[in-house]
Amino acid sequence: MSNKRVKIDVESKAIDTVRVLAADIVQKSMSGHPGAPMGCAPMAHVLFTKFMNFSPSNPDWLGRDRFVLSNGHACALQYIMLHLCGYGVTMDDLKSFRQLDSLTPGHPENFVTPGVEVSTGPLGQGISNAVGMAIAERHLAATFNKPDFQVVDNYTYVICGDGCLQEGVSSEACSLGGHLGLGRLIVLYDDNSITIDGDTAISFTEDVVKRFEAYGWHTQVVADGTNTAAIMEAVENAKQETGRPSIIKTKTIIGHGSKKQGLETTHGAPLGADDVAHVKTTFGFDPSESFVVPEEVSKFYAGLQEESAKKEKEYDVLFAAYESKYPDLAKELKRRMSGELPEGWKDKLPKFVPEDKAQGTRKYSHMVINALTDTIPELMGGSADLTGSNNTDFKSGVFQKDAYEGRQMRFGVREHGMSSVMNGMFAYGGMRPFGATFLNFITYAWGGVRLSALSKFGVVYVMTHDSIGLGEDGPTHQPVEVMELLRSTPNMMAFRPADGNEVTGSYMCAMEAGSTPSVLALSRQNCRHLKGTSAELVAKGAYNLxxxxxxxxxxxxxxxxxxxxxxxxxxxxxxxxxxxxxxxxxxxxxxxxxxxxxxxxxxxxxxxxxxxxxxxxxxxxxxxxxxxxxxxxxxxxxxxxxxxxxxxxxxxxxxxxxxxxxxxxxxxxGGAQSLVQRVDLNLAGYHNGH
CATH class of the missing domain: 3.40.50.920 (Rossmann fold)
Incomplete structure (x- = not known):
């Protein structure tokens, strides 16, 4: 038998190992989604073994490609690949799937599992994050690469499902990604025709390929998702398409190998002991054994780990030469990727006195943004088509497909896409994104905003028109409940500054909070500068004015x-x-x-x-x-x-x-006794406006 044939057999066994482990993992936990991992196993195998650069020993390696599992319910697939590739996910971790304090939670969490870039699960978020990652890659490449040194040179790969493409946030983000020509973004669409309710024919019959063509994407179709050669060819074609993001529609069978393959019953529940045994028999595994990785598969992935280590060393040599020739650029890139702010960044922030002209706090924000963008070059952002109202323009070029060095983002009327894209930009590293709209419409963006907090991403939300004081636009635009929502959300800071000094202080706190998102609620109406306000005291949260x-x-x-x-x-x-x-x-x-x-x-x-x-x-x-x-x-x-x-x-x-x-x-x-023993005074009739 030829070596080529042996290799093909090993790779087929590796794919089948992923399928069998997925069935075992979900069966043991009695919870989870076996169907998608079993259908997507060939796609994941091709990406991890044929295309992706990564470092299991150094998951944050700058030179790595980024992988996003957008259909996060299929996370057994990602955990298995991380285990096989040598990340810190052990077989015991796979056995602890969805259990308390394990490295294998019910959906991927970036702060829990090494090798997971973003928290996915709410459908559509991951593919939208990937657009942000691709934006960050293009911007940093334009900023730091030299003709002889491509130190920022990676792809962002995504596996997504039908649900991700039905959620509106993915439409917003992918429309933006097509406009921006993000050629380093490659999406493999798991077209298994199944959602929880059954066949997609009952609700989702659009032509996805034509839709993405209209977005400006490069599109391909792989008719058989088990054909690894066809998948490889499609990914190679996508890599050659440098001016457009790519989507590869890949026809798969959910629960491939199960007695119930192709049915919604394989989507979100264990297969059952009899069916798991059937799966193992089908793929040549012993049905009496569980959580088994054949020796030849382990050796195959051990070789992959050696190859990955070699690529990282080659990159280190490249970066050392880059550092020798361009020391200032290398130092700056390292600083940005470390998350440290530049020295003296606070020195040019505006200070105000009571005699200064009274303006809306959104205008004071504009002054602070311009000071910050002068001193923090990784600060990049813009507005959801409200630049003039949000006052978020600053002295930098606009980020467009012919000007990736620009830092001013034009998100378009896409609040939800904006928040999710910013999460991807932050996750990539070396970026501090901000985005703006009216405070009331942060609820349009909420899916991504909540994940900013959960994921510990220090993004900044500049939300103007912060109360009924915005006036004539009326109650559709006037937020009355939004601050309550923000304040009740864990790991989020909501600022509502009173004047210019407090606006400056709010931005100071926001920029220093690298693992907490901040929301700045800013007024349209004028707020005079008050005696006694302090930028520094904002860090206390409240103070005697x-x-x-x-x-x-x-x-x-x-x-x-x-x-x-x-x-x-x-x-x-x-x-x-x-x-x-x-x-x-x-x-x-x-x-x-x-x-x-x-x-x-x-x-x-x-x-x-x-x-x-x-x-x-x-x-x-x-x-x-x-x-x-x-x-x-x-x-x-x-x-x-x-x-x-x-x-x-x-x-x-x-x-x-x-x-x-x-x-x-x-x-x-007899007086109020303490902070916690309080009696409410009924002021109804006044705060109701009667």
Whole structure:
């Protein structure tokens, strides 16, 4: 028998090993998705063994190709490939699939499993992340490569399924990817014609190839997903197409080898012991054994690991020569990939004094963005077609397919795609992306925003038009519940700055939070610069801004965010005129305040002094800090912001009355005793705008 034939037999056995292990993994855990891994095994084998550069011993190697399993429910496939290729995923880890604290969770998580680039599971996110990765690769290549040194030179490979292409986010991102001509992005579409509900004929009959042609993608079809030679040829063709991203529609059979192959019953449940035995018999495995990797397959992948180590060493030699010839560029690339910010990046950030012109905090944000992009070259981003409203333009070229060195992104009207693409840009490394829209429409982007927090990606969301104060566009555009959503999300910082200094401080905190996304909620209406605000104190989350009155402990504390802080300053002065001691606390970021020690929290909100919160948004969550929350419990209305604030009670006159009631109520009650023992004061009829 020829060596070529032996090799073919070994590779066929390797593919069948993946199928059998997938059946075993899901059967043991009694949970998971065996069908897609069994159908996709040839595609994964071809990518990992014929095309991808990677380093199991150094998963973050700069020269690696990126792999994204967009249909994350098929993660048994990825875990098996990581195990076979020598990453830190052991056979015991495979046996612990979907179990507590294992390296093999129910969907891929980038911060759990070595070799997983992004967290996938919500369908459409992974392929959208991959567009962001391809953007990052093109930008860094344009910035750092030289004709004689291609130090940024990788592909982003994706396996995705029908569900990913049905989710709207993938349409947004892939449309952008086609426009940008991202030739280093190659997608293998697992066309198995099955979703949970059954055959895709019941709901998904579009011509996907024509759709992607319309996006500007290079398209191919592989009629038989078991034909590894055809898959290899298609990927080779895709690599030759340098000016367009590529999608390869590959016809597979879900649950290949199962008695139930081709049926939805193989999608999201164990096959059952009898069927698992059938699968093993079909592929020449002993049905009495489980979790077996044949010796010849292990040797085959051991050789692959040696080849991978050789490629990494070759790259290291290339980079050393690059570093010798272009030391400054090499140093800068290393810095960016390490996540460290450049020295002195804060030095040019704007500072403000009360005499400066009052503007919307979105305009102060514009000043800060321009200062930051001057000093942090990895900061790259833009707006979802609202550049003039979000004030996110800065002094850099626009990133386009003929100008990949540009840093100004034009995301188009694609909020969800924008958030998911930014996650991919951050995941690639060396990038700090930001994206902008109206605060209300962060809910359009929410699938990606939530994954920013879950994945520990320090992306920045610049969200303007932050309250009912945006005015005439009305309640469809006015966010009243969005800050509640942001504040309730783990590992997320939501900033609502009161003036220019607090905007600067919010960006300082956001940039320093490399593993936490930040949302900056910025006003359309003018906010004057207030005496006592501090960029540095934003890092405390809340601080004592001012105090007015005859002296002594505060009779009432007004806690506010954003544009309402300036109103509360005027309210405190009005209260002082009637003999009430009033403190104003600016609270730009709840999450940062929650991380302060109790001593500092009680310094800001001392026991015995009642707190009334004031925010032109929802009141949920304020009970943590305030005895009496004043806010919105209904949607807004369409009108200029001043009539709106009058209608809903955000006036000095009304808020002075409400604060007086709070102070008098707690005098009768004997004072507010602590941060946690609080009594709500019913202010219904005022925050409802009646």
């Amino acid at each position: 001012c105090e007015h009155g005859p002296g002594g402990a505060p009779d009432v504390i007004l806690a506010a965010t954003g544009s309402e802080v300036q109103i509360c300053v005027d309210v405190a002065k009005a209260l002082a005129a009637s003999g009430t001691q009033a403190r104003v606390v600016s609270m730009p970021c709840w999450e940062l305040f929650e991380h302060q020690d109790e001593a500092y929290q009680l310094q800001v909100f001392p026991a015995g002094s009642p707190v009334m919160s004031v925010e032109a948004g929802g009141i949920q969550g304020w009970e943590r800090w305030a005895h009496a929350p004043f806010g919105m419990t209904r949607f807004g209305a369409s009108a200029p912001f001043k009539p709106l604030y009058e209608k809903f009670g955000y006036t000095v006159e009304n808020l002075t009355k409400q604060a007086t009631k709070v102070a008098e109520f707690y005098k009768v009650k």
